[in-house]
Amino acid sequence: xxxxxxxxxxxxxxxxxxxxxxxxxxxxxxxxxxxxxxxxxxxxxxxxxxxxxxxxxxxxxxxxxxxxxxxxxxxxxxxxxxxxxxxxxxxxxxxxxxx
Numbered sequence: 078x079x080x081x082x083x084x085x086x087x088x089x090x091x092x093x094x095x096x097x098x099x100x101x102x103x104x105x106x107x108x109x110x111x112x113x114x115x116x117x118x119x120x121x122x123x124x125x126x127x128x129x130x131x132x133x134x135x136x137x138x139x140x141x142x143x144x145x146x147x148x149x150x151x152x153x154x155x156x157x158x159x160x161x162x163x164x165x166x167x168x169x170x171x172x173x174x175x176x
Contacts, residue, residue, distance in 0.1 A: 116143040
């Protein structure tokens with residue numbers, strides 16, 4: 078994953094335990110297996126610090142993709158991130174047309 082470690086994501090989960098009430102034991106949330114859940118909840122309700130960590134860990138494109146495709150994130154949140162994080166332009170090779 079990104080430059081930051083898994084421990085930083087686990088720390089965010091502990092700091093935002095109120096966003097995961099169905100998990101009495103937060104160690105049951107795996108940052109890889111539950112990546113969508115983590116990005117949806119922290120992305121939708123977290124602050125600047127949480128967003129920065131998520132983007133550094135999962136990558137901007139993956140974070141944005143999860144937020145834009147999620148039905149659990151409000152339309153307002155989707156529009157905000159689409160505007161602020163803007164999807165990456167396609168690679169130059171994707172635009173080549175060979176006749």
